[in-house]
Amino acid sequence: MAMAWGCALCLALAGGALLALLVQLLRWLRADGDLTLLWAERWGKKPEHELRGKVVWVTGASSGIGEELAYQLAKLGALLAISARREDELQRVKKKCLQISSLSENDILVLRLDLTDRSSHEAATNSVLKHFGKIDVLVNNGGRSQRSLFVDTSLDVYNAIIELNYLGTISLTKYVLNHMIQRKKGKIVTVSSVMGIMGAPLATGYCASKHALQGFFNSLRTELTDYPEISIIQICPGPVQSQIIQNVFTENLAKSIENSGDQSHKMPTDRCARLTLVSVANGVKEAWISDHPYLAVCYLWQYAPTWAWWLMNRMGKRRIQNFKSGIDADASYSRKKK
Numbered sequence: 001m002a003m004a005w006g007c008a009l010c011l012a013l014a015g016g017a018l019l020a021l022l023v024q025l026l027r028w029l030r031a032d033g034d035l036t037l038l039w040a041e042r043w044g045k046k047p048e049h050e051l052r053g054k055v056v057w058v059t060g061a062s063s064g065i066g067e068e069l070a071y072q073l074a075k076l077g078a079l080l081a082i083s084a085r086r087e088d089e090l091q092r093v094k095k096k097c098l099q100i101s102s103l104s105e106n107d108i109l110v111l112r113l114d115l116t117d118r119s120s121h122e123a124a125t126n127s128v129l130k131h132f133g134k135i136d137v138l139v140n141n142g143g144r145s146q147r148s149l150f151v152d153t154s155l156d157v158y159n160a161i162i163e164l165n166y167l168g169t170i171s172l173t174k175y176v177l178n179h180m181i182q183r184k185k186g187k188i189v190t191v192s193s194v195m196g197i198m199g200a201p202l203a204t205g206y207c208a209s210k211h212a213l214q215g216f217f218n219s220l221r222t223e224l225t226d227y228p229e230i231s232i233i234q235i236c237p238g239p240v241q242s243q244i245i246q247n248v249f250t251e252n253l254a255k256s257i258e259n260s261g262d263q264s265h266k267m268p269t270d271r272c273a274r275l276t277l278v279s280v281a282n283g284v285k286e287a288w289i290s291d292h293p294y295l296a297v298c299y300l301w302q303y304a305p306t307w308a309w310w311l312m313n314r315m316g317k318r319r320i321q322n323f324k325s326g327i328d329a330d331a332s333y334s335r336k337k338k
């Protein structure tokens with residue numbers, strides 16, 4: 001018994017020491033992305049060269065990461081189809097894209113799209129093809145997160161999360177991929193999450209949907225080996241400034257979150273979007289984009305899951321406490337504590 005406790009203690013200490021070492025190393029490298037991605041940012045292809053003149057369709061472009069992607073893509077001269085449910089918000093995004101870039105009216109297509117309305121996805125794809133003649137890059141970005149404990153949450157919420165984040169995404173992918181297969185080229189980029197790699201409390205349904213996307217696209221990639229010019233790219237951000245918390249699913253579909261808390265401690269949206277575009281330009285198959293400790297936890301989760309679970313149990317408790325006391329669930333771990 002004493003020996004078992006001793007082993008457990010050694011394991012815990014070794015896990016803690018390994019994580020601390022990893023955090024220090026990644027901090028020293030000023031890492032806010034995985035090492036392959038940061039390598040690509042420093043020495044790889046530049047989005048300015050790779051994406052200029054390309055037709056890029058971004059879903060969930062009315063706020064947050066998708067909105068910022070639209071601005072950065074417009075600045076570097078990509079032709080844009082921007083989609084979400086609220087057309088007035090998309091028109092606002094289009095107007096700003098036109099102000100900050102040399103694109104003209106016809107270079108940006110505003111296309112209203114509800115990802116959960118799967119019967120509309122074929123027609124939407126045809127609209128983009130009619131307008132631009134091709135789709136070079138699809139960015140599957142639209143989605144919603146969750147803040148509620150499983151025991152309190154209606155199964156309808158789980159159904160809605162899967163409908164939107166998983167089925168909506170793969171449905172649109174199916175139509176766009178058919179076109180890319182005909183052309184034998186294209187890039188399908190999906191904004192997954194670090195929650196597609198690890199688990200976290202208050203987000204069981206969200207984590208499940210992002211894990212589903214990871215499994216789906218990792219398998220799809222292996223079905224496309226006859227098409228070496230079709231890339232499947234998974235973007236896994238940690239906490240990023242956006243509207244995501246205001247828009248989360250809670251324990252029932254009719255309820256919004258009462259207090260979304262301060263988001264300013266999270267990674268700036270423009271940094272996440274820039275690293276996403278670096279990943280697209282370089283065909284990075286899976287990119288982790290996050291500040292610490294989530295970035296270090298990704299490595300731990302990948303290479304030493306037992307230690308990762310031990311750590312997540314501790315981080316998870318704080319996450320729930322934070323949420324219940326009305327501050328952002330991730331506030332305790334971020335660079336700037338709130």
Ligand SMILES: NC(=O)c1ccc[n+]([C@@H]2O[C@H](COP(=O)([O-])OP(=O)(O)OC[C@H]3O[C@@H](n4cnc5c(N)ncnc54)[C@H](O)[C@@H]3O)[C@@H](O)[C@H]2O)c1
Binds near residue numbers: 059064115193240247
């Ligand atoms: N912000 C983060 O901390 C973070 C971290 C990891 C992953 N992500 C992922 O990034 C993506 C973008 O989220 P964000 O952080 O910018 O949040 P956000 O809420 O600001 O943006 C989400 C976008 O998705 C759209 N959307 C929601 N439901 C839709 C539907 N039914 N049909 C079409 N569009 C719909 C929204 O209108 C909005 O444009 C999501 O997939 C999210 O899971 C975000």
